[in-house]
Amino acid sequence: MVILLQGAEVFAPERLGQQDILIEGQQITYIGEVPVEAVTDLPHASVIDARGLTAVPGFIDPHVHIAGGGGEGGYANRTPEILVSDIVSAGVTTVVGCLGTDGVTRSHADLLAKARALEADGISTYIYTGSYQVPARTLTGTVVDDVVLIDKVIGVGEVAISDRRSFQPTVEALAELVSHSHVGGLLSGKAGVTHFHVGPYWSRLAPLHRLLDEYPIAPQAVYATHITRSTELLADAVSLAAKGATVDMTAGSTTAESVRDYIELGGDLTRLTLSSDANGSLPEFDAHGRLIGLEVAKQTTLFEQVWECAELPGMDLSQALALVTSNTADALVLGHKGRLRSGCDADVLLTDDQHTIRLAFSRGREIVRDGEPQIRGTFE
Structure with a gap:
C-alpha cells in the first residue's frame, strides 16, 4: 500500500x-x-x-499489564487481559508489557503469547522479563539470556523497591540484576533497561541513587516509574534524572500538574516519560497495609493527559508529545x-x-x- x-x-x-x-x-x-x-x-x-x-507520532506506552495484573486482594482481584481496541482508541501504537506483584500465577509465557497476539492484531509490542520479585523469574532461567535470546524482551521489570510488596532486595542484588539486563542489551542491540516500580516508603529512590553512585552502572539502564506519589519522591526523581536515568509518571487526573511541578523543580524533560499502567490494579491500602480499595488503570487517561500537558504555561505540544513518543523511544532504544x-x-x-x-x-x-x-x- x-x-x-x-x-x-x-x-x-x-x-x-x-x-x-x-x-x-x-x-x-x-x-x-x-x-x-x-x-x-x-x-x-x-x-x-x-x-x-x-x-x-503514535504513542508508545512503556508500562502496560497486557496480560492483566493485580491480585493483591486475593484471586478474585486479578485484572483481565487488555483489549487491542482499548489500546488503539487511546492513540497507542506500541506497548511494553509487564508482570507486576504476581509473578507466580501469571507467567512470562502468558505475557509473551499476549504480546504476540496483540502484534498479530496490528500493533507493535515488547515485554519485560521479571516482575516485582528479586531474584527475577524468567523464561530461560536468567535475565541476560531472556534479553539476548527472546526477540520481544527489551529489559527487566517492573522490579519493586520502597514498597511493602517489594521482595526487599539489597542494593548489591539490584546491581547484579541491572548489570545482567544491561549486558543483555549490549549483546543484542536492545535497551537492556531495568524498569523499577517505586513505592511510597520513605526510602524512595535511595537504592537507585546508590546503584549509580557506588557501582559502575550505566545511568541509562535505570528506568523508574510511579514517581508522583509524593512531592518528596518527585524531587528525588528530578535528582535521579539529572544523573542520566529515565523517570516515568503514571498517568492520572493530576499528571499535568505533576509535570508542571517537575519543571519547576528543574527536571530534565528529555529524561521524563508518561505511561498508563493500563489493566494494572490501583490498590489502596490503609496504614496497616490492608487493602481497602481497588481500581483498574485505563489507557485513555494517558491520551487525555498529553493534551492537558500541552496547555501548561511555558510548555508546547512538541514537548508534551515527546513524553509519549521520542523520549520513550530513546529510553527503550526503539530507533524506528x-x-x-x-x-x-x-x-x-x-x-x-x-x-x-x-x-x-x-x-x-x-x-x-x-x-x-x-x-x-x-x-x-
Whole structure:
C-alpha cells in the first residue's frame, strides 16, 4: 500500500508545519511536498486530505499489564487481559508489557503469547522479563539470556523497591540484576533497561541513587516509574534524572500538574516519560497495609493527559508529545519508533481541534477512523 497524507500540521514531535506524509508499506518514506500525480497512478495507492488535522507520532506506552495484573486482594482481584481496541482508541501504537506483584500465577509465557497476539492484531509490542520479585523469574532461567535470546524482551521489570510488596532486595542484588539486563542489551542491540516500580516508603529512590553512585552502572539502564506519589519522591526523581536515568509518571487526573511541578523543580524533560499502567490494579491500602480499595488503570487517561500537558504555561505540544513518543523511544532504544521521519515505522495519528483521532495508522495499517477502532481482537 502507498498512502499520501496531504497537508497535515506535522509534529514529529518537533513542529514541522504543514507537510505531506508519504507512507509506503509499513514505513514513512518522505515528509515534505509530494505531488499527487506521483502516487495516483500507482496500484493500491490512496490520497487522504489531512488539511486541518494535526499529525503526530503514535504513542508508545512503556508500562502496560497486557496480560492483566493485580491480585493483591486475593484471586478474585486479578485484572483481565487488555483489549487491542482499548489500546488503539487511546492513540497507542506500541506497548511494553509487564508482570507486576504476581509473578507466580501469571507467567512470562502468558505475557509473551499476549504480546504476540496483540502484534498479530496490528500493533507493535515488547515485554519485560521479571516482575516485582528479586531474584527475577524468567523464561530461560536468567535475565541476560531472556534479553539476548527472546526477540520481544527489551529489559527487566517492573522490579519493586520502597514498597511493602517489594521482595526487599539489597542494593548489591539490584546491581547484579541491572548489570545482567544491561549486558543483555549490549549483546543484542536492545535497551537492556531495568524498569523499577517505586513505592511510597520513605526510602524512595535511595537504592537507585546508590546503584549509580557506588557501582559502575550505566545511568541509562535505570528506568523508574510511579514517581508522583509524593512531592518528596518527585524531587528525588528530578535528582535521579539529572544523573542520566529515565523517570516515568503514571498517568492520572493530576499528571499535568505533576509535570508542571517537575519543571519547576528543574527536571530534565528529555529524561521524563508518561505511561498508563493500563489493566494494572490501583490498590489502596490503609496504614496497616490492608487493602481497602481497588481500581483498574485505563489507557485513555494517558491520551487525555498529553493534551492537558500541552496547555501548561511555558510548555508546547512538541514537548508534551515527546513524553509519549521520542523520549520513550530513546529510553527503550526503539530507533524506528516515536518520530515522524523517513525510515521510521508509519505509526501516525491524525487528530482534530477537539483531539479526536480522525485517523490512525500502525505500521501503515489503519487502526482508528473517526474515533472508532478499526481493529479488534478475535474474541471482542
